[in-house]
Structures are given as C-alpha cells and as structure tokens.
Amino acid sequence: MTTSDVRAALLSADPRLSKFSPLKRILAFDDFDSGTHGWCELLGNYNGRGDLSTVDAHMRDFRPPQLSACNFFDIGTHGALSGTYALKLATRPYKGHTAVAIRRLTMSGRGLVQLETYFAFKSEATLGGGPELDTFGDVQWDGNTHPSEAQFGAFTVATDLCGDGGLRYHTVARYQNTDLDNRFTRQWVAPTVPEPTPREHFEGKVKLEYAADFTAPNPEDWKPFGEPQELCYNEVPTKVNWHYLRWLVDTDARRNVELQVNDRVMDMRDVPVPPYEERYETLENLLNFYFSVRTHSAVRNFLFLDSVLISVDW
C-alpha cells in the first residue's frame, strides 16, 4: 500500500472530507458549524483617520456574512448539507446590490490552488401582494416554476492574487442566472478587465456609484465561457439543494485551469486573466478568495455555503 493509497483511504473514511477532492495540501477546511473561519465582509480602503466617507461608494456596503440555519417562513429550519449552519451572504433588496465574503491568505509557494464548496443560491420569499407577483422576468407561476428564480441575479467566486514583484491579477468565475432585465441567461461568465481599485478613484480616474458591479462595472466586459448551465433552484425560494463546485487555478502560470459545477467540467485555460498594469506594494504573495452574490431585482438574493475547502499542490 502506497502513501497515496493511505491518504485516499483516510480522506474517504472521513465524512467531513470525503465529499471533497483536495489537492495534496489542505490550507483551509471551513465548516460553518464551527464559526465563520475567516470569511468576513469586504470593505474598500479608507484614509488614515478611519474616515469611512473616504471608502468608495460601491465598496462600502457589502454586508456582513451570517451563520444561517437556513430558516424559512414555510418550513422553519432547513439546515445545511452537514450539520445545522451554513455561511450566508445576503444582499439588500436593491437592484445591483452585492454582498461579499472574503478569505485572506498568502502563498508559501506557486502552483495549483483549488477551492471546493457546496453552495445553494436563493431569492428571498415574497409574502402577500396581488396576483401580479406571480409573474417576474421570464416566469409565470405554473405550480412548478416560481417567479423568485427570475429574481436571482448572479453569484461569483473569485480570487485576488499578487506576487512576483507586485504583479496583481484576479481569476473570476460568475454564474449569471439572469441579465439586468431579469431574463434567464444561466451562463458562466468572466471579466476581461481588472477590477477597479480605490487608487484609481483616489487619482480621479474612476468613480463608481453605489451598487455598481465592483468586479467589472461594464456588462460588456463580461464574456461567456462554457455552455449555459441550468442549476437546481427547485421551484420555490425555500428549498435548499446543495451544489458541488470545484475551481482550479494555477498561480505559477497565473491562469485559470478548470471549473467543475456538479457534473459539468469547464476548461478555463483560455479564459483571459488580465493583470493590473501597475505593480503593487504591500500585497506580496496575496492569496485572497471571495464569494459574492448580486441581485438584479429589488429582492434580496442569498448565497449559502455549507463548507469550503482550499487545497494546493505545494
């Protein structure tokens, strides 16, 4: 029996880890039954006096993540995939609003980095109102399909990476459920431009408004990859079905590698990863991950994460 056989046997015998396929070194295993594990709210930068009015308008209200038992009005506590709690990101009920949770690490090597999670996405239930609420976007309620599915905008998994003398870049994968007109697209997309930064605002180059898309504000800067993918919303806003996501990037080549979502594996090697033109100080070996959820309607959107595992081959 080889060392890798022993390792595989140990992983497969552990119910916490057997649902993942980690690379050889696990950097983080975040089971949200035991806290938030460093997934915290993202906030833009501010001046030396702690004056939060100096934070960019589009980066000052990304909302604190919550430990959620997935409680709903109709059935009470749903619970998570494992145990009771999931990490929940919740937007405000304001079109364009985004909630973000970020996890901050640094790199002790270069090579493959893999993030795995089990996630679910939902819109908030609507209670009351008239029959006009049975229609939204592409959906007319028919006993199966539910208008709340068209009230969900997009969720994103991304990195913020820097090294090699201050070269900074993001790898990004976004599931766009609907466009800004609330029509289904169900398409994976990635940005072709780097994320706007507080320094660009400080230097007067960019000023984005509240609820602007902070990852890439111009919808034309997002390009599809892979084929459209229908995920499991399961009809109403209060049924939680967990999806598997595995995302592999290469910090040696500064590239995406592949994204797996349930049974679909998408080759991302040709998805561009545009770096910042200028070099960055104080970010050496930066290895950040974030999840975000963005509503395209005036309805709160939620992203639930049962657990997250980050592993590397170095």
Added chain:
Amino acid sequence: MRQSMTAVLERDTEFQKDFETEPYEVAWAGEARWFVQHVGGDGTARYVTQVSPDGITWCDLDGDEHVAAPGALVSWPASGFGHWLRLRAVVEGTAVVRIHLAVKA
C-alpha cells in the same frame, strides 16, 4: 471557548427618515448586544429591537426605546430572541449612524 461574532449592520450611513436595519440571522447565539453610534448629523433617533420568525415579518422584542443623540454611543442587550434580529429607528433630523451587533453563543 464560546463562539462570538460582530456584524456592522450600518456603516456611517446617513438617514433623514425612519429606517430598519437589514435582517440578521442569529440562531446560533444565546445573547446579543447592540451598539449604536451617531457619528455625524445633528438629529436624534429612537431605536427598538425587533425579532422575527422568518426574517420577513417583524415585531418589537420588548418595546424598550433607546435614544441616540449626536456623538453618542448607546448600547443595550437583547435576550430571549428568536432566530432573527434587527432594529427599527424613528429619526428626527439627520443622523449618520454606525451600528454594531455583537453576538455570542
């Protein structure tokens, strides 16, 4: 070791009218404490803790009002809550508000 968490539900937000904070889910917590700070503006506001069974429908927890004046930091505990917490606020004038919710298992 007890679990604890601090959420910043409003971050120097300016209000000129009544408001409620976003719903916050605290099923795991046994106790909570609000910290409300008026970091700007010349107005005052009266705050009441609210609870909810679902994050959608709300009622007052105890009816106790807590008044914050310009420059003040006001704090009070909440206990015996359900799985959701928020504040409702009655605002007079203009208030720039920072609200922390500190929760512990």
